[in-house]
Amino acid sequence: MREQNIGLPVVEGGIVFLGNRRPTMRAFKMAGRNCVITRMHVPQAYTAYNVPDPNWITLHIPLTWSGDYVFDGYQVSEGDAFLADCLNGYSTAGENRDAITLGATREAIESAMRSMNGGCDSSFEFGASIIQPSTVLLQAVAGQIHAAMEVERSLGARQELHFMPEVAERDFIDVLAMEFRSAESANAVTRGLSRRAVDVVAEARQLTLAHSSSVPSLSEICAITRVGQTRLFECFQEVHGLAPYKCLMAFRLSAARERLTDKDNPPHSVKQVALETGFTKSGRFAECFLRQFGELPSEVLNQTQNEALMNT
Structure with a gap:
């Protein structure tokens, strides 16, 4: 992206x-x-x-x-x-x-x-x-x-x-x-989703990605966005079709992949990227990454580093 x-x-x-x-x-x-x-x-x-x-x-x-x-x-x-x-x-x-x-x-x-x-x-x-x-x-x-x-x-x-x-x-x-x-x-009228759902999800996403070193819990997100867990679930279902935890985890993994594929400034290690995106255990990070993308983060990083060397 x-x-x-x-x-x-x-x-x-x-x-x-x-x-x-x-x-x-x-x-x-x-x-x-x-x-x-x-x-x-x-x-x-x-x-x-x-x-x-x-x-x-x-x-x-x-x-x-x-x-x-x-x-x-x-x-x-x-x-x-x-x-x-x-x-x-x-x-x-x-x-x-x-x-x-x-x-x-x-x-x-x-x-x-x-x-x-x-x-x-x-x-x-x-x-x-x-x-x-x-x-x-x-x-x-x-x-x-x-x-x-x-x-x-x-x-x-x-x-x-x-x-x-x-x-x-x-x-x-x-x-x-x-x-x-x-x-x-023609006085076009907005139909469908209420903007409040988009705003709740955006605030939850910003909280999660901005504080990746200490990812907030769902109860903390609910307190800050001023909605209950049921409403938080409804908002994520309306906007992304996913449950809050699964969706926010997926965006964290996507942010990690963006970092791992950055040929202009490749990271030094998978562990560095894991920590930057809120994963304290590299093994857990690799497991989740493989499940979402079908490849290990180490494989992605090796390819990025090789491409960066070829371009120098």
């Missing part, structure tokens, strides 16, 4: 892969000064969260998936898109999911929307809502991706991050602003 978020306006993000397999993701990323387009395919079953930069507005468009697909506790239907604007970000869960996420700075979107209103000094409330993306927007996204792939083919090399020309970006922001304006005028 760390590598996938490079170049994107993301403050924080995490993903848990469900099933004993090596994690895989494929992503296309394109960015200008004021907007980004990402398309990401996650083959495995997973649950995740993302916290965008607060100066940006995000539109998430699910394309295809297998079985159930859930966004902030809401069961996604074909044609749904999700305008996300919350301090604690948003959660997603599904399998074999292919989705597009669009981001734009508030300043650029509001400027474009004011121009459409004849320059009136209007204020805009975006909030969190479910909208139906227009054909014009989807065609604009497809056009931007196609143009980037044509450039990539002409260069003869795969690009990790494509750059959007200024003129193309300006046109795209106008299309996106028109979409948001239509959604606002």
Whole structure:
């Protein structure tokens, strides 16, 4: 997840892969000064969260998936898109999911929307809502991706991050602003999950990951989030589809794997990573890691260290 978020306006993000397999993701990323387009395919079953930069507005468009697909506790239907604007970000869960996420700075979107209103000094409330993306927007996204792939083919090399020309970006922001304006005028209503559940889970996750050397107990989490254990369980089920302990353990293990695969600053030992992520016993850490990812942490670290040596 760390590598996938490079170049994107993301403050924080995490993903848990469900099933004993090596994690895989494929992503296309394109960015200008004021907007980004990402398309990401996650083959495995997973649950995740993302916290965008607060100066940006995000539109998430699910394309295809297998079985159930859930966004902030809401069961996604074909044609749904999700305008996300919350301090604690948003959660997603599904399998074999292919989705597009669009981001734009508030300043650029509001400027474009004011121009459409004849320059009136209007204020805009975006909030969190479910909208139906227009054909014009989807065609604009497809056009931007196609143009980037044509450039990539002409260069003869795969690009990790494509750059959007200024003129193309300006046109795209106008299309996106028109979409948001239509959604606002249609008084789109948020359905499904209450934001309180997202906030409770985000606070519990932040407590666990921020104090990894002394992981709080569920009773301590309940006291700080001001909910009972039954409500805590309900919130985690709504947001991630997992029980609190299992979910928080999985995010700790995912954070450990991110650290073990950091080729720019590889850790010295598995024990170091275990302690950093709240595991006092290396054997217990290795057992849990193997169960979640299908490989030992020592194997992952050896591969990272070898790759780091090859790149020096």
